[in-house]
Amino acid sequence: MKSLVIAEKPSVARDIARVLHCTQKGNGILEGKEYVVTWALGHLVTLADPEEYDKKYIKWDMQTLPMMPEKMKLVVIKQTSRQYQAVKTQLFRKDIGDIIIATDAGREGELVARWILDKSGCRKPLRRLWISSVTDKAIKDGFKNLKDGKEYDNLYRAAVARAEADWLVGMNGTRALTCKYNAQLSCGRVQTPTLAIIAMREDEIRNFRPEEYYGITVQAGDVQWTWKDKKSGSFRTFHKEKAEEIQNKINGGVMEIKSVTKKPKKSYAPGLYDLTTLQREANQKYGFSAKETLNIMQRLYENHKVLTYPRTDSRYIGKDVVPTIKERLKACGTGPYRKLAGTLINRPLQTNGSFVDDKKVSDHHAIIPTEQFVQLDHMTNEERKIYDMVVRRFLSVLYPPYVYEQASMEAEAGGCTFAASGKSVISAGWKDVYEGNYQDEEDADEKELKDQKLPVYSQGEKLKIQNVWLNTGKTKPPARFTEATLLAAMENPVKYMTTKDREAAKTLGETGGLGTVATRADIIEKLFHSFLMEKKGNEIYLTSKAKQLLELVPEDLRKPELTADWERKLADISKGKLRQDRFLKEIRDYTCEIVNEVKTGTGTFRHDNLTNKICPNCGKKLLAVNGKNSKMLVCQDRECGYRETVSRTTNARCPKCHKRMEMLVKGKEETFVCQCGYKEKLSAFQARRAKEGAGVNKRDVQKYMRQQQKEAKEPVNNAFAQALAGIKLD
Numbered sequence: 001m002k003s004l005v006i007a008e009k010p011s012v013a014r015d016i017a018r019v020l021h022c023t024q025k026g027n028g029i030l031e032g033k034e035y036v037v038t039w040a041l042g043h044l045v046t047l048a049d050p051e052e053y054d055k056k057y058i059k060w061d062m063q064t065l066p067m068m069p070e071k072m073k074l075v076v077i078k079q080t081s082r083q084y085q086a087v088k089t090q091l092f093r094k095d096i097g098d099i100i101i102a103t104d105a106g107r108e109g110e111l112v113a114r115w116i117l118d119k120s121g122c123r124k125p126l127r128r129l130w131i132s133s134v135t136d137k138a139i140k141d142g143f144k145n146l147k148d149g150k151e152y153d154n155l156y157r158a159a160v161a162r163a164e165a166d167w168l169v170g171m172n173g174t175r176a177l178t179c180k181y182n183a184q185l186s187c188g189r190v191q192t193p194t195l196a197i198i199a200m201r202e203d204e205i206r207n208f209r210p211e212e213y214y215g216i217t218v219q220a221g222d223v224q225w226t227w228k229d230k231k232s233g234s235f236r237t238f239h240k241e242k243a244e245e246i247q248n249k250i251n252g253g254v255m256e257i258k259s260v261t262k263k264p265k266k267s268y269a270p271g272l273y274d275l276t277t278l279q280r281e282a283n284q285k286y287g288f289s290a291k292e293t294l295n296i297m298q299r300l301y302e303n304h305k306v307l308t309y310p311r312t313d314s315r316y317i318g319k320d321v322v323p324t325i326k327e328r329l330k331a332c333g334t335g336p337y338r339k340l341a342g343t344l345i346n347r348p349l350q351t352n353g354s355f356v357d358d359k360k361v362s363d364h365h366a367i368i369p370t371e372q373f374v375q376l377d378h379m380t381n382e383e384r385k386i387y388d389m390v391v392r393r394f395l396s397v398l399y400p401p402y403v404y405e406q407a408s409m410e411a412e413a414g415g416c417t418f419a420a421s422g423k424s425v426i427s428a429g430w431k432d433v434y435e436g437n438y439q440d441e442e443d444a445d446e447k448e449l450k451d452q453k454l455p456v457y458s459q460g461e462k463l464k465i466q467n468v469w470l471n472t473g474k475t476k477p478p479a480r481f482t483e484a485t486l487l488a489a490m491e492n493p494v495k496y497m498t499t500k501d502r503e504a505a506k507t508l509g510e511t512g513g514l515g516t517v518a519t520r521a522d523i524i525e526k527l528f529h530s531f532l533m534e535k536k537g538n539e540i541y542l543t544s545k546a547k548q549l550l551e552l553v554p555e556d557l558r559k560p561e562l563t564a565d566w567e568r569k570l571a572d573i574s575k576g577k578l579r580q581d582r583f584l585k586e587i588r589d590y591t592c593e594i595v596n597e598v599k600t601g602t603g604t605f606r607h608d609n610l611t612n613k614i615c616p617n618c619g620k621k622l623l624a625v626n627g628k629n630s631k632m633l634v635c636q637d638r639e640c641g642y643r644e645t646v647s648r649t650t651n652a653r654c655p656k657c658h659k660r661m662e663m664l665v666k667g668k669e670e671t672f673v674c675q676c677g678y679k680e681k682l683s684a685f686q687a688r689r690a691k692e693g694a695g696v697n698k699r700d701v702q703k704y705m706r707q708q709q710k711e712a713k714e715p716v717n718n719a720f721a722q723a724l725a726g727i728k729l730d
Contacts, residue, residue, distance in 0.1 A: 001097030013039035028086030208477035272366035290521035422454035
């Protein structure tokens, strides 16, 4: 008898098949003597749309809500039905004795495979492959240590509970809002609190009133001293008269040094990357969106096989990974990392609890290099950047600490205290890995007491004051969210909670905040594509649609506490501490509450982005919207679905001011337009770039254009897109 291996994607299936010597190709399979390897294409099976339960749900009508199917049905996704049939055929082969689930090792991966088995009715014995990388070595080791499928039954129950709960709340909430206000409105337990967090920040900025503050700097000896308030320890005052009084009192006087302290200090390398931290830093450093970083990571994991599993929420590795570190160093020790990795290979490794801790490793350990040999010239520029970030972080935790001497001095003049500080490096340690390009987060913010080179002074020494001057500044409002800071807020939304409930705050901390590492990038993209958020430069702004939605949506759905409560209960289900049916009973009751609240709501929704342009399909007025990278006209009628791209942001730079140009899509030929007034037709742009030797050919530009057009036409990528497409509001 043979074993059937189900992988999540074709690329992973090919790797597994190669290791298992399955070389014979068939319809959606690779077969060998002992194993048959097949694959899904992400989800092949999903929860049925409402109309599959009752034809009355075809029409979107408030009277039919809430929709509460007794038993949730599974349906085969039409676009990938051929592959489902191919997998189903293999499941029921008489020579297949058991099934090995080799989908991604996590809650969603478990759901991908189990739904296929449930829909097909296959009841053959199950085993589970649970690995964090897809290198040949990891696959071989994983197959030597296959787990009993029953060990993951509770994980599957948690995955089903999550999917059904999102269907019940999302489908009913979205239909209720859309029917009540005759507009394309949607809600969800992650997307709505995310919008609420941004709205809270916008309120803070709107209500902020800047205050002027004053500081005093003194030049005495070879040091610049800063006035320090004796009571509060602050280096600034909001009282101008007080600052001027101190200035006049000490001008031309003498300063006496009261204390000189020198302390050796250590700073350890920042922790290894989990996905959210990597997405944040890649956005700050290179401007990559969360989705772009995840896609690049996925290619480095699946195609190049040089990094471990990306969708991890852990920044630690387990003790079992430690013996493989030198092998990983040899694999990544090429090109710019040869010398850095070589130093570590040739000496005993120093590991510690700052990055090795079995208790802090969940389904997967931190993102680190694999044992696969690296070919840097096979990577794109973007892949090199992300790979560089992960490798340098991996190397840095293995290097010794950064050691420096922190010197600080305090002096007195006119009864006031003045301070100065300096730093001298003893050993660069892990900072050598970054070759001078690392910036601490605290360094990135302006420090009030800046380090300087301090001469040798003794306590009691007196210095003549040569100059005194006032510094003024104004307090700044909180910064607007970027994708990097929004990811951080989603990961740790405690300070945006309205209830200040300690238990809920603890739960949010334990469950990883809003969404998961695997879903946050998609949530952010969805909010852009459904025109609830827009970008101006790197900053994120809420649209009028989002602001109105937050007024209309039930209050509970706006709070981070809801998703915290869900995730805690889902974690309990996966550990066998809570019954799945009990959780779903609560969700059904909650769904009824949401629908009733929307039904009895007294708010209104108004399109304030209507244009005078008419939809060529249905004759209604078009809405002007800003996509993430484009300006568009879309029909206000969701059933019609017409959309037209007006212009797109490109990576092409203006030859005059070097800013990014927009591409206008109107007319016979696309035109590049810059905000400085420069214009250039696409054909002229191609000719100029070719002349400059930029390596852009016609095929490259056409490929880029096709990709941009495809992205512009793509529907909103969420679980309710198909359902919304069939909306009937009459």
